[in-house]
Every structure is written in structure tokens, then in C-alpha cells.
Amino acid sequence: MSRNEVAAIIVASGRGVRAGDHPLGPKQFRTVGGQTVLARTVELFAHHASVSRVVLVTNPDDRGRLAESLPTMADFPTLTLVDGGATRQASVRNGLLALKQNGPQTVLIHDAVRPFATPSLIDRVAQAVTPDAGALPVIAVSDTLKRGDGGFVAATIDRSGLYAAQTPQGFPYLPILAAHERARRDTQTAFTDDASIAEWAGLAVRLVDGEPDNIKLTSARDIELADARLRERSAMTHKIDVRTGNGYDVHQLVAGEQVTLCGVEIPHDQTLSGHSDADVGLHALTDALLATCGAGDIGDHFPPSDPQWRGAPSRIFLERARDIVTKAGGRIMNADISLICEAPKIAPYRDAMRQAIADCLRLSMERVSVKATTNETIGFVGRREGIAAIATASVAYGETD
Structure with missing residues (x-):
């Protein structure tokens, strides 16, 4: 294991059904600001000075789309392609296993459809990881939360201490790999993120500041708004x-x-x-x-x-x-x-x-x-x-x- 190495896993095998059908395929292959969502995310990690290896987990059916989205694979010599599994959890495990030989000290796990994370967020998460604790970027919940029952408000939820989780989520490599292997073996629970698996396995997870702009592109409307925002920013930046x-x-x-x-x-x-x-x-x-x-x-x-x-x-x-x-x-x-x-x-x-x-x-x-x-x-x-x-x-x- 390389003592100070940081590797990243980008999970890009989802089908994105909530974003609807599109000629370009799943949402990670759609364009925002003239570039695919996936290309923006890969470039962020592949060009980051602290990230030495990047594992891109994709659906085997998307290899043709991948070639179009990342036409110059030679620009990313640290990038390794891995086939995803039936679930996000299985896909992350495949990515972790791909790093097993000469495993890194720290691994960052990131959703491909969060293309607006910043290098400073990557640094903040990676630096917060210790041998016995992971790191989770979060945003404090600001909206009033309601619990519904039968189409009516049943209760107001106290939002103090509640946070919205983001990625990249950082972990010490061997403990998170062990947690995934144990989850696969011992439970049928469908975990929604890797911090949940870490919690279940008893691995501490430290909270760090997330970023409001680090949104997950879930719906077609999210993609449209992101595209408009980037084009407006480009118009303001360029002459x-x-x-x-x-x-x-x-x-x-x-x-x-x-x-x-x-x-x-x-x-x-x-x-x-x-x-x-x-x-x-x-x-x-x-x-x-x-x-x-x-x-x-x-x-x-x-x-x-x-x-x-x-x-x-x-x-x-x-x-x-x-x-x-x-x-x-x-x-x-x-x-x-x-x-x-x-x-x-x-x-x-x-x-x-x-x-x-x-x-x-x-x-x-x-x-x-x-x-x-x-x-x-x-x-x-x-x-x-x-x-x-x-x-x-x-x-x-x-x-x-």
C-alpha cells in the first residue's frame, strides 16, 4: 500500500431513469455547457494534483458512448475502466477491488453526475480522512421538513443536526473495502451511499463542509438548468x-x-x-x-x-x-x-x-x-x-x- 496515495472511484454505471430517455443515453453522457457531464467529472479528478489513480466504473453497454464522451483517453493515463454491477453498491465494490493491488491509503468515491465539485472540496475531504475515520461532505438542511401521512402533514421534523450528504466521500481504503465485502456477505440492506455502509460497519465518518454548487444532476430539469448556468457563465467570462x-x-x-x-x-x-x-x-x-x-x-x-x-x-x-x-x-x-x-x-x-x-x-x-x-x-x-x-x-x- 502506498502510504499517502489518494485514489478516486467515479461511479458512472447508472441508468438515470428519472432524467428520462434521451438520444445521448443516460444523464452522465448528456452535455452541459458544451461538454458531457462525465467528461467534466473525470477531468476534475484525473487532473487533480493529489489524485494519483482514477477508476471509472461504467456499464458495459456504454462503451460506445464512453468513447464519444472521452475521445482522448490518452489524456488520462491514470484512468482505469471497470465494469459496474447491478446496483450502485456492487459497482463501488468492483471499483474498490480494482485498486486492491498496491491499494491506496485513501479512496474517494464520487458520483459521475456531480460535475460541479471543486478541487478544494477534493482536498478538504481527502485531508479529513484518517486511518480510522472517513469523511463526508455535507450541507446543513435549511428547509423546514415535514413528515406526511395519507397526503396530509403528520409532523414537523426538527432540522437541527440534519445534513444533506454529498460526494466525494473519502475513506481509508482497507476499512471501506472490508465494509463493502462484509455488507455483500452479511446483509440484504440496499445502502444509498458509502457513508451508510461505513456507519453500518462501525467505521466513523467525519463531517466536512460541502459546497452548495455541488449538486447531483437527477432530473432532465437539473440538466437543463446546469447547461443554462454554464452557458451564462461562459458568456460572462469570455469576450x-x-x-x-x-x-x-x-x-x-x-x-x-x-x-x-x-x-x-x-x-x-x-x-x-x-x-x-x-x-x-x-x-x-x-x-x-x-x-x-x-x-x-x-x-x-x-x-x-x-x-x-x-x-x-x-x-x-x-x-x-x-x-x-x-x-x-x-x-x-x-x-x-x-x-x-x-x-x-x-x-x-x-x-x-x-x-x-x-x-x-x-x-x-x-x-x-x-x-x-x-x-x-x-x-x-x-x-x-x-x-x-x-x-x-x-x-x-x-x-x-
Whole structure:
């Protein structure tokens, strides 16, 4: 046994049923702030100066997900993979057995779905472990506690001396291994954490200060809130420059059979006159995007004197503007278009327009807005001589997730 060695066991074999089904699998493989929960937790321990070995206990069915979550396993030379068991308790025992050869003096046992523990918490727990006592990070219970009976309050529980337990939980290695072996042999009790097994086995457990942010991600809502918090923190930490661009376009209406607006062909008794398909909505949005990085306007990139753009679909122009913005380091956040016309009616085609723009800009549909208004029969629009469009685009430049 290495006298002062600290090893860590990360338990990541759970199915996370309370978080619901998800294409990425169990909650440890879902992303918060652009990184998987598991990767955040593994990096915390694998890169900690005081932790010499890390055992990652996973479900054998998750090996494919594990490779995607930790694509550069070479970055973690101290990491050992171990198959989990049918229960958390069995999984921890498998992790402890993996350390048996040259066992450490201290072992820290941590839930993979607590990705917000800090290096200082790891130090605090490890330093509190002694040969005859473990260490448990806790938060004092602040809420008033009630005991229920039949759907009614039966009693108020005195919260003094009550604590919420966290991980990592630290123990002297040989005593906690012995406690797990004894529990497996002598009782059918399903222990909810390793401190409970230590208590049952007679091993003292010292309380140390936990951290309010060291939450366990249990539900889908927990994951959503954690993701939002990290993204907000990233936006505050990194230099992000959010810019807004405006665009305006107008085309004349002439006799015809259809108009193309925001990428959608609409049957009509007139058509828009122009060198391309004269889609005023996409032309205005193209100018709005180019404005966010000072890249001129649509005429600079697609001059009407160039015959190659005759009759061209305006989607080409919008895609070029998108690529120019992306190359300049921008991420398109929102697109809004107002169409000004007396006819045709826009409402029946609005969602198709939004979807066409969203597909072109690689946005979710909720980030695209298309609105329409008349000109109250005033002016050239009111006389049905033309259709105008005003567009606004928001683009974030700088370091974004």
C-alpha cells in the first residue's frame, strides 16, 4: 500500500431513469455547457494534483458512448475502466477491488453526475480522512421538513443536526473495502451511499463542509438548468461581441403567376421583378447578416450586372452571407423579417418561410421570425406596385460554446 496515495472511484454505471430517455443515453453522457457531464467529472479528478489513480466504473453497454464522451483517453493515463454491477453498491465494490493491488491509503468515491465539485472540496475531504475515520461532505438542511401521512402533514421534523450528504466521500481504503465485502456477505440492506455502509460497519465518518454548487444532476430539469448556468457563465467570462444588422429591400410587382418570398413560392396574380428571383425577404436578411461584420451589401457580392445571377434563387445569396459571417467568427443567433405588402396573404405560408430560413442558416425554427403587415393602401405598396421587406439579424462574435 502506498502510504499517502489518494485514489478516486467515479461511479458512472447508472441508468438515470428519472432524467428520462434521451438520444445521448443516460444523464452522465448528456452535455452541459458544451461538454458531457462525465467528461467534466473525470477531468476534475484525473487532473487533480493529489489524485494519483482514477477508476471509472461504467456499464458495459456504454462503451460506445464512453468513447464519444472521452475521445482522448490518452489524456488520462491514470484512468482505469471497470465494469459496474447491478446496483450502485456492487459497482463501488468492483471499483474498490480494482485498486486492491498496491491499494491506496485513501479512496474517494464520487458520483459521475456531480460535475460541479471543486478541487478544494477534493482536498478538504481527502485531508479529513484518517486511518480510522472517513469523511463526508455535507450541507446543513435549511428547509423546514415535514413528515406526511395519507397526503396530509403528520409532523414537523426538527432540522437541527440534519445534513444533506454529498460526494466525494473519502475513506481509508482497507476499512471501506472490508465494509463493502462484509455488507455483500452479511446483509440484504440496499445502502444509498458509502457513508451508510461505513456507519453500518462501525467505521466513523467525519463531517466536512460541502459546497452548495455541488449538486447531483437527477432530473432532465437539473440538466437543463446546469447547461443554462454554464452557458451564462461562459458568456460572462469570455469576450462575446453581439452585433445587430439591419437590411431593407424592395422590388416592383408586375404581371405574373407567383411571387417568391422568404424562399417559398406563393401563387399570385403578380410576380416580383428583379435580376434574381427578387425575393425581397431573403435579400433584406442577406444585407442584415453582412452588416454584422462590415462585409458590404448584397450588390457587392452579387452584382445585378453579372449574368450568372439571372433568375438565381436568393437562397444562394443567404447561404453566402451565412458563410461569410461564420468565417469572420460569428454565430447567427436570430433572424427577423417583416414583409410589407397588400397581397398575397402571408399567414398561410409563414411557418414554411421560417423553416426555409432556419434550414439555410442552420438555426432552430424558434430563432427565426417572419411577420407581415400592409401599408394601409398608402404609397407604392398600398397601390400594389411593389413589396418591401425589413430584416434584422443578431450575430455573436468571439468565444462561444
